[in-house]
Amino acid sequence: MANLKEIRSRITSVNSTRQITAAMKMVSAAKLRRAQDAITQMRPYAEKLQEILQNLSSALDVSENPYAAQREVKRILIVSITSNRGLCGAFNNNVIKQAKTIIAQNPGARIQVLSIGKKSFDVFKKTDYAPGVGYPTEAYKIYEDLNFADASSIAECVMDKFEAGKLDKVYLVYNSFRNAAIQILETEQFLPIVPPEASSESTSQIDYIFEPNKEEIVTELIPKSLKTQFYKAILDSNAGEHGARMTAMHKATDNATDMLKDLKLTYNKARQASITNEILEIVAGAEALNG
Incomplete structure (x- = not known):
């Protein structure tokens, strides 16, 4: 899975493209x-x-x-x-x-x-x-x-x-x-x-x-x-x-909207996985200190 920075970059890019196609x-x-x-x-x-x-x-x-x-x-x-x-x-x-x-x-x-x-x-x-x-x-x-x-x-x-x-x-x-x-x-x-x-x-x-x-x-x-x-x-x-x-621009705008939904869903999943990993690392570190 791509990291959060790459997904954010793609979301920004697709959103800019959607604005252009909507204007066109x-x-x-x-x-x-x-x-x-x-x-x-x-x-x-x-x-x-x-x-x-x-x-x-x-x-x-x-x-x-x-x-x-x-x-x-x-x-x-x-x-x-x-x-x-x-x-x-x-x-x-x-x-x-x-x-x-x-x-x-x-x-x-x-x-x-x-x-x-x-x-x-x-x-x-x-x-x-x-x-x-x-x-x-x-x-x-x-x-x-x-x-x-x-x-x-x-x-x-x-x-x-x-x-x-x-x-x-x-x-x-x-x-x-x-x-x-x-x-x-x-x-x-x-x-x-x-x-x-x-x-x-x-x-x-x-x-x-x-x-x-x-x-x-x-x-x-x-x-x-x-x-x-x-x-x-x-x-x-x-x-x-x-x-x-x-x-053509109407279809492109719709496709960009669908892609944004998928990217945001992927971003949220990656973000939750990252938070879970951080919590596990904190808990593991605390257990090691207590042990």
Whole structure:
């Protein structure tokens, strides 16, 4: 059994750790509220806009909509959306593992990984999958001041490369926020635009009336919809990060509390054993003097 000094040292250490994890949980909870409000307000608009985008893409010719062009998949871009910091469980590892799974599933393709978040950037920056010339070199810093303009500029760069034929397929890999305890890993095809699934009940072709004309829709609405979709994925990941960290810190605080109980029990047992030994030594010494 460890001596009393070692046990006291461990109790002090665990108690300090518990205070840190409890404080981090409170900070994450405050940040989560703001991030959750942002994504819950954004999600209905983004999802409806994406539905309209898919319907438009099915109504337009490929020549009219360059973002729906289906090509032989030789060049793939994976946008890996993680966080800048750790201590959030498997939040970042799940995204990185999924990106590596996509790489393994496409052995003949030229694959690049554009990292949104420092955790993904640190993993892929020294590999053959690091993005080449023309991509934002510091896209992982977007969380320092998360806003639509910065996300839009990154999305526009990716869209321009797809339109120019330098990319054949683009995936978004991120954690979708459901609640503080649940984040669902999503692998979403960003480009080319996925047409809506045909309904088995309806076989008639829908005739769309375009207002304004098709050219303005292609140049204005579709790019704006894609940028909104890209920004929504980042907001989802941002909210999911704070939820995952709050949950992880809550569990760490509970574990530290349980450990403190066990250590205090061990300390009391060791202290009682020490007192008993001292009493026995005093009694033995007194008996020796009397004898």
